[in-house]
Amino acid sequence: MANCTHDCSTCSSNCGTRSKQSFIKPLGKGSKVKRVVAVASGKGGVGKSLTAALLAVRANARGYKTALLDADVTGPSIPKMFGVHELATGEDGKIEPVRTGSGIKLMSMNCLLEHEDDPVVWRGSLIAGACIQFWTDVVWGDIDIMFIDMPPGTGDVPLSVFQSIPLSGIVIVTTPQDLVETIVGKAVNMAKLMNVPILGLVENMSYLKCPDCGKEIELFGPSKAEELKKRFGVPSCARMPLDPALAKLADEGRMAEADTDPLQEIFFKIENSREIKDYLK
Numbered sequence: 299m300a301n302c303t304h305d306c307s308t309c310s311s312n313c314g315t316r317s318k319q320s321f322i323k324p325l326g327k328g329s330k331v332k333r334v335v336a337v338a339s340g341k342g343g344v345g346k347s348l349t350a351a352l353l354a355v356r357a358n359a360r361g362y363k364t365a366l367l368d369a370d371v372t373g374p375s376i377p378k379m380f381g382v383h384e385l386a387t388g389e390d391g392k393i394e395p396v397r398t399g400s401g402i403k404l405m406s407m408n409c410l411l412e413h414e415d416d417p418v419v420w421r422g423s424l425i426a427g428a429c430i431q432f433w434t435d436v437v438w439g440d441i442d443i444m445f446i447d448m449p450p451g452t453g454d455v456p457l458s459v460f461q462s463i464p465l466s467g468i469v470i471v472t473t474p475q476d477l478v479e480t481i482v483g484k485a486v487n488m489a490k491l492m493n494v495p496i497l498g499l500v501e502n503m504s505y506l507k508c509p510d511c512g513k514e515i516e517l518f519g520p521s522k523a524e525e526l527k528k529r530f531g532v533p534s535c536a537r538m539p540l541d542p543a544l545a546k547l548a549d550e551g552r553m554a555e556a557d558t559d560p561l562q563e564i565f566f567k568i569e570n571s572r573e574i575k576d577y578l579k
Contacts, residue, residue, distance in 0.1 A: 321461040323430055326392060329438040331365070333466045335445050335497065335568055336459065338489075340481035342450035345502035345538070346471045347375045348548065349561070350447040353469070356558035356565050358402050362442040365395070368406035369429040369459055370449045372418045377408045381551025385409055393436045400554040403441065405432045425449075426458035433463050443568070452488045460492040466571065467497040469564060472526065474504055474518040479526065486530045496532050497571070498564040499523060504537035514539075534567045536560055 325331060337350040350366060358364040368376040377383070380398040386409040387394050395403040407428065408414050418425070429449075438444070446463070449455045459465075468489045472482045482499070489496050501523040505514040517540065527535040538560045547556050558565070 322464050323434050323462045326434055326437060329436075329441075331438060331441040331444045333443045333568075333571070334463060335443065336448050336463075336465050336468045336494070337445060337471060338448035338456065338468055338485055339450060339471045340452060340484040340488075341478070342373075344471050344473050344478065345500075346370075346450070347379070347447050348544075349469065349471050349500050349502065349538070350445045351376060351379050351548075351553050352556060352558050352561055353565060353568070354402050354443075354445045355400070355554055355556060356561060357443045357445075357568075358400055358554075359558070360569070363403075363440055364401075365403040365438055365441045365444040366405075367429075367432050367436075367444060367446045368404070368408075369432065369446050369455070371407045371420070371425045371428050371455070372449075374406040374408040376404060376447055377406050378414075378551060379548045379553040380404065382409070383414070385412075388437075391435060395436050395438060398554065402554075403438060405436050422454040426455045429455060429459055430462045452484050456488070460488070460494060465492075465494045467495045467568070469498050469500060469568075470496060470532070471500045471502055472522075473502055474516065474521055474523075476519070479522065482526055483530070486532070496530070497567045498534040498536065499527055499530075499532045500536050500538060500561065500564060501526075502538045503540045506540045534563045536562075536564045 337346050339346050354364050354366045366376055368374045382396050382398055382404060384396055386396050395405045396409050397403055407418055470482060470485045472478050501521060503518060504521050505516050507514055521537055523535045523537050544556055547553055
């Protein structure tokens with residue numbers, strides 16, 4: 299177009315310039331991340347943070363250099379799950395991530411706040427900017443797999459993450475209620491719109507196992523994991539129970555001790571993706 303400024307953010311035309319332009323932000327000097335997996339959902343309260351934390355624990359236990367980026371800026375919960383309370387440090391505009399007791403590198407807004415219960419009362423553009431700075435301004439070093447705990451929904455902040463960070467794939471988290479099915483569709487369609495492969499679907503709070511007889515009690519109705527897997531063409535799925543012992547570990551900052559077996563199918567998909575295979579060779 300004759301009047302093109304080459305600033306696609308101010309233009310709605312789908313021209314050749316837009317198709318060639320990349321909004322991906324580079325990592326800072328000295329950092330290399332081989333694979334980035336986002337853990338997302340179309341709504342909040344379904345267990346994204348729990349799923350991201352468990353996947354990181356499994357990756358770390360299998361010997362991968364693992365990182366967790368907590369992009370839920372206004373509701374960060376990852377640090378507490380791992381018993382991390384110290385502040386991140388840095389100089390010359392670069393931030394050093396904190397480490398969990400088991401060695402996972404972690405960055406979250408709660409690692410920058412003087413008091414953990416201080417609210418982050420920011421508009422969307424500032425929140426999105428903070429998420430991107432966690433990618434560009436943190437000295438991650440060499441990382442095999444980074445998991446991103448995404449903010450809920452499909453709005454401005456998730457969009458900024460999708461556009462600015464080179465995601466290798468996405469894991470979508472849901473719960474069994476009928477209400478959530480439409481929300482899953484929104485998350486799936488957003489991933490497809492942004493050309494990010496969907497690695498798996500996690501149905502959290504899928505059932506409660508009776509401590510006496512071992513029977514699986516479906517508190518929120520019959521599981522829809524397999525149905526949603528087929529409907530949306532998702533390659534793998536997992537059912538996570540409603541587990542009081544897991545909740546206790548998270549509350550006590552002992553997530554590294556959690557059982558990650560319910561997510562083994564999802565992690566198998568992540569581990570055997572092309573990027574990881576090439577690294578292992």
